[in-house]
Amino acid sequence: MFLFVNIVMGMKKRNQLISLAELKKGQRGIIQELPEGELSVKLMEMGLLPGETVRVEHVALWGDPISVKVGNSLLSLRKEEAQVVLVEP
Amino acid sequence: MDKHSGWLVLSQHEVVEVIDLPGIYSLHPRRIDEFITFDVLLNSENEVHPDLIILVADATNLKRSLLLCSQVLDLRIPAVIALNMVDVARASGLAIDTLKLSRLLGVKVIPINAREGKGINELKRAIQTRLKAPASDFLDVSALAPDLIQPLQQLTGARAPYAALQIACHYINFYCFQAEQKARIRHLLETHHFSAARFQAEETLRRYERIRHLLDEVTRQALQPSPMLDATRRIDALLLHPIGGYVILLIIFLLVFQAVFSWAQYPMEAIDASINHLKRLLAAVLPAGVLTDLLIEGILSGIGGVVVFLPQIMILFGFITVLEDTGYMTRVSFLMDRLMRRMGMSGKSTLPLVSGMACAVPAIMSARNIELQRDRLITILVTPLMSCSARLPVYTLLIGFAVPDTRLWGLFHLQGLVLLAMYLFGWVMAFLVGFVFQFFIKVNELSYYVTELPIYRWPRWKNVVLTMIEKGKVFITDAGKIIVAISVVLWFLASYGPPQAMRDVDERYVQLRQQAASPVEAEEWLRTHKLEASYAGHIGKVLEPLIAPLGFDWKIGIALLTSFAAREVFVGTMATIYSTGAGEDSGLDVLRQRMRQERNPHTGQPTYSVATAFSLMIFFALAMQCMSTLAVVRRETHTWKWPLIQLAYLTGLAYLGSLITFQLLS
Numbered sequence: 001m002f003l004f005v006n007i008v009m010g011m012k013k014r015n016q017l018i019s020l021a022e023l024k025k026g027q028r029g030i031i032q033e034l035p036e037g038e039l040s041v042k043l044m045e046m047g048l049l050p051g052e053t054v055r056v057e058h059v060a061l062w063g064d065p066i067s068v069k070v071g072n073s074l075l076s077l078r079k080e081e082a083q084v085v086l087v088e089p
Numbered sequence: 090m091d092k093h094s095g096w097l098v099l100s101q102h103e104v105v106e107v108i109d110l111p112g113i114y115s116l117h118p119r120r121i122d123e124f125i126t127f128d129v130l131l132n133s134e135n136e137v138h139p140d141l142i143i144l145v146a147d148a149t150n151l152k153r154s155l156l157l158c159s160q161v162l163d164l165r166i167p168a169v170i171a172l173n174m175v176d177v178a179r180a181s182g183l184a185i186d187t188l189k190l191s192r193l194l195g196v197k198v199i200p201i202n203a204r205e206g207k208g209i210n211e212l213k214r215a216i217q218t219r220l221k222a223p224a225s226d227f228l229d230v231s232a233l234a235p236d237l238i239q240p241l242q243q244l245t246g247a248r249a250p251y252a253a254l255q256i257a258c259h260y261i262n263f264y265c266f267q268a269e270q271k272a273r274i275r276h277l278l279e280t281h282h283f284s285a286a287r288f289q290a291e292e293t294l295r296r297y298e299r300i301r302h303l304l305d306e307v308t309r310q311a312l313q314p315s316p317m318l319d320a321t322r323r324i325d326a327l328l329l330h331p332i333g334g335y336v337i338l339l340i341i342f343l344l345v346f347q348a349v350f351s352w353a354q355y356p357m358e359a360i361d362a363s364i365n366h367l368k369r370l371l372a373a374v375l376p377a378g379v380l381t382d383l384l385i386e387g388i389l390s391g392i393g394g395v396v397v398f399l400p401q402i403m404i405l406f407g408f409i410t411v412l413e414d415t416g417y418m419t420r421v422s423f424l425m426d427r428l429m430r431r432m433g434m435s436g437k438s439t440l441p442l443v444s445g446m447a448c449a450v451p452a453i454m455s456a457r458n459i460e461l462q463r464d465r466l467i468t469i470l471v472t473p474l475m476s477c478s479a480r481l482p483v484y485t486l487l488i489g490f491a492v493p494d495t496r497l498w499g500l501f502h503l504q505g506l507v508l509l510a511m512y513l514f515g516w517v518m519a520f521l522v523g524f525v526f527q528f529f530i531k532v533n534e535l536s537y538y539v540t541e542l543p544i545y546r547w548p549r550w551k552n553v554v555l556t557m558i559e560k561g562k563v564f565i566t567d568a569g570k571i572i573v574a575i576s577v578v579l580w581f582l583a584s585y586g587p588p589q590a591m592r593d594v595d596e597r598y599v600q601l602r603q604q605a606a607s608p609v610e611a612e613e614w615l616r617t618h619k620l621e622a623s624y625a626g627h628i629g630k631v632l633e634p635l636i637a638p639l640g641f642d643w644k645i646g647i648a649l650l651t652s653f654a655a656r657e658v659f660v661g662t663m664a665t666i667y668s669t670g671a672g673e674d675s676g677l678d679v680l681r682q683r684m685r686q687e688r689n690p691h692t693g694q695p696t697y698s699v700a701t702a703f704s705l706m707i708f709f710a711l712a713m714q715c716m717s718t719l720a721v722v723r724r725e726t727h728t729w730k731w732p733l734i735q736l737a738y739l740t741g742l743a744y745l746g747s748l749i750t751f752q753l754l755s
Contacts, residue, residue: 034290038119041289042537045115047153049297058329062427067329067542072181072318073150074325076423077539078430 018089020054020068021082028055029087039084046075048085094137099217108137114153116160116255117289119535121462124262130164131252132265141220142168143212145203148178148185149317149544151308155300156293158194159227163251167220168196171212175200177544181315183308190307195223204549228296230254233288237281244274254292258285262533321416321544328420338424341417342443345408349401349447350478356400364393383577386584391576394655395569398450398717402564403557405444405451410556412440413458414548419540426538432520433527434471435464435538442468442519445475446512449718450568453725454560463532469725470735471522473718476515476710479656483709484511486660490681491702514710522742564721571720579625579654579716586623594618616665625650639708639744640701640751642689649714656714700754704747712743 017032031052034040047070048054057074058067064079093109110129111122118127129135130142144161146154158170172187191198197215201208230251231238237257238250245260247253256263260274328334368385375381412418422436429438437459444452452472459465476484492504585591598615602608620626629646636646644666652659660677667683687696713719713736722732 036286036290038286038289038535039537041117041286041293042119042535043539044290044293044297045117045153045156046539046541049294058325058423059331060329060424060427061331061335064427065423065538067325067423071152072315073153074321074542075539076419076542078426081537081539 016088017086019083020048020056020085020087021066021079023054023056023087023089025056025059025066027089028053029089030054031085032088033086035084037084039081043077043081043085047071047073048075054085054087097213099213103217105216107143108139113157115157115293116164118259118262119537120460121532121534122460124259124534127255127259128263128265130161130166131247131255132263133246134265139166141216142166143216144168144170146170146172148172148175148183148200149181150541151178151183151185152297152300152304155303156296159296159300160251162194162196162223163226163228163230163249164255165222165226165249165252167222169212169215169220170194170196170198171201171203171208172198173201173203176202177317181318182311182313184311186307190303193303193307194227195225196220226251228292228299230292233291233295234281234283237277237283240277241274244270244277254288257283258289317544324545325420325542328417329423334420334424338421341412342440345405345440346443346447348408349405349444349451353400353404353447357397360397360399361393364389364396382584383580387577387580388573390580391573392569394576394717395565395572398448398564399561401448402451402454403561405447405455406560407553407557409440409455409458410553411548414546414552416543416545418458419542422540423542429464432523433464433467433525433530434523435459435461438464438468441472442475442516445472445477445519446515448477448479449473449475449715450564450721453718453721454564457725461532461536462534463527463530463536466530466532466726466731467523467526469722469731470526470738471519473713473715473735473739474515474519474522474711476512477656477715479715480511480709482657482660483652484508484706486663486677486680487702487706489677490684490697491699491706511706511710514707518711518742522738563724567724568717568720571723572717575716575720576654579651581624582628583620583623583625583651586619586626590622591619594622617667620647620662620665638751639747640698640704640755641747642696645705649708652714653716655717656709659709659714698755700751703754704751707750708743708747710743711739711746713739 018029020029020031023029031048031050031054033050034043034048052070055069056066057069060066065076066079066082067074067076068082069075095107097105097107099105108129110126113123113126116127116130118124129137129139132138142161144158146158148154158168162168170191172185175185175187178185187198187200197220199208199212199215201212226249228251234254238253241247241253241257242250245253245256247256257274257278260266260271263271266274328337368389371385371389372381375384409418412421418437418440421439425436425439429436432438438456441452441456441459444455449472452475453469456465456468456472459468488504488507492507495503497503497506594615597618598611601611601614625647626643628650629643632646632649633641633643636649641649644663647666648659648662651662660680663684664680667680667687684697685695688694689696719732719736722735723729726732
């Protein structure tokens with residue numbers, strides 16, 4: 001029973017995660033996970049690390065790219081790159 | 090890739106060479122310029138493999154700077170950290186205990202201010218003290234790949250365990266390994282189930298973890314507003330505004346275009362005038378003859394053709410350096426990325442394209458600021474399609490010939506509309522070609538866009554001036570040689586011909602003079618017929634069957650050949666062919682008159698129809714009729730491959746475009 005609750009809780013938590021690309025301008029989120037892969041390494045190097053708070057600052061004319069604030073720095077990234085970053089809004 | 094290097098005098102007895110490597114965020118290379126840095130640092134056989142590394146770290150972004158620093162330190166090469174922008178960090182309430190940082194990292198940390206030159210003497214003194222690599226690694230990587238490191242070190246010859254693992258991640262692109270050695274490395278990695286991406290991710294996380302603990306110990310952040318960050322946020326609210334941002338971008342680009350297009354005009358005219366003056370002076374002093382001719386008309390004209398580009402190049406690079414220095418260029422990239430990406434380019438391609446409307450030569454040089462090689466190559470390849478100022482005289486001549494001087498609906502000047510259409514045609518073709526090329530041009534690098542938008546800062550004026558001078562120098566020494574060489578060849582082709590034919594012209598000229606024709610008329614007759622009898626004239630005649638389907642005769646063939654020097658030469662050559670006295674304004678009308686009178690000797694039909702004129706305009710819109718562009722592409726890509734591909738595709742496109750235009754209209 002406990003196990004079941006845990007799984008449900010875990011699923012619920014997972015379901016709450018959305019990708020960084022889905023955050024609206026001005027919204028904040030805490031980075032939860034990045035998938036394994038080359039792109040994630042690059043994003044982590046730039047400071048998009050699990051546990052960091054990000055905030056969408058600007059969105060370009062066609063909705064892409066977006067700029068996000070993480071720590072003291074402002075990063076600009078394409079939607080397809082933001083897509084892989086899962087955040088808890 | 091240009092390597093910046095210089096000599097640093099440490100003391101009377103000690104001079105060291107300092108090399109500035111392409112900037113990187115982390116040691117893991119993805120782009121070609123990053124591979125250059127990677128190879129210099131990891132390949133001990135690289136001719137500039139360093140004895141000492143000066144790591145320039147950014148105090149305002151210490152966390153990310155330390156990631157790279159810690160990676161480089163783990164290569165176990167002697168190093169010193171120059172901590173830049175400490176003043177800005179302090180202004181935003183960040184206190185850094187550099188002594189403690191130095192102790193914990195096991196390496197000297199010198200606070201500097203690169204803009205004001207502060208701390209440079211301390212840095213020089215530190216370099217003199219025979220620095221050593223830190224005694225222990227920042228991150229013990231052996232835990233990440235326990236059994237792999239030893240055999241890997243043996244196989245790669247890497248001294249540091251971390252260096253061995255770095256090579257394991259990137260050995261495929263490591264220049265110094267033979268195929269056989271690469272195969273052995275691959276075999277070893279496969280037996281240990283080594284995944285580069287997993288290692289890199291794990292390594293990056295662990296380093297950041299350690300850096301966080303380190304920063305907790307050496308920094309204190311006061312909770313106070315940071316003026317620099319605040320200013321940047323307010324400026325960005327304006328410059329990155331979804332509508333206002335684009336309006337400002339347009340205004341800034343118009344200003345740059347205006348500067349390159351018209352401000353450069355004055356110094357260019359002055360250069361032209363001085364070269365002509367010098368030519369007349371030499372012609373008066375030197376004895377008439379082949380050598381004098383070569384010197385004046387061949388070489389000096391060529392040199393004039395090189396120097397005349399300097400104002401445009403220097404003005405454009407002045408602006409670009411200011412835009413880069415202030416941090417605005419990354420915003421341009423942000424605003425334009427979506428649009429340009431579809432066309433196989435990137436946001437930073439916009440400025441080269443806009444500058445290309447003035448002149449392709451400085452525009453192509455400015456494509457250097459595009460980081461991704463594929464995007465940069467495509468930008469270079471399509472920039473000559475933009476309607477540059479040298480096309481204007483050609484369009485003026487032909488539009489005046491083919492388009493009636495009337496108004497459309499009593500409102501729009503029809504000739505002006507056609508000219509506008511030619512400019513738009515250039516943009517459309519550049520986008521179209523870029524769109525197609527992105528499927529063909531593959532470059533071996535991972536293309537990520539993610540970049541930092543730095544805080545806004547005032548431009549470093551000294552840097553601006555130095556860049557302007559450097560770009561001018563590079564153009565003159567590297568592209569200049571090719572331009573002078575081609576212009577000598579073109580001069581030869583247009584001034585010399587088969588001896589018999591040239592002698593005939595001379596004899597008939599003498600007869601003409603004796604028959605009391607006016608000297609001016611006789612001179613003009615001579616120029617026209619000499620050009621006809623020259624090698625260029627012969628080439629024009631050989632070309633005729635090839636260009637007849639485009640509506641061109643051999644006379645246009647000659648003008649196409651000579652205008653390879655520069656497009657505007659077309660008008661001058663046509664004036665010579667039709668003996669109208671070279672290209673003054675009144676001359677243009679006379680020239681158009683003569684073109685109207687010209688009949689095809691076989692059919693008796695007018696040679697120049699509206700169809701021919703439009704066909705010619707399309708030809709000039711598309712063809713690579715510019716040796717200087719060719720030379721500068723050679724210089725920028727460091728091979729003849731790309732300029733030749735460009736010449737071939739643009740000429741092919743021009744031929745096809747003209748063929749379709751002429752066949753549809755006639």
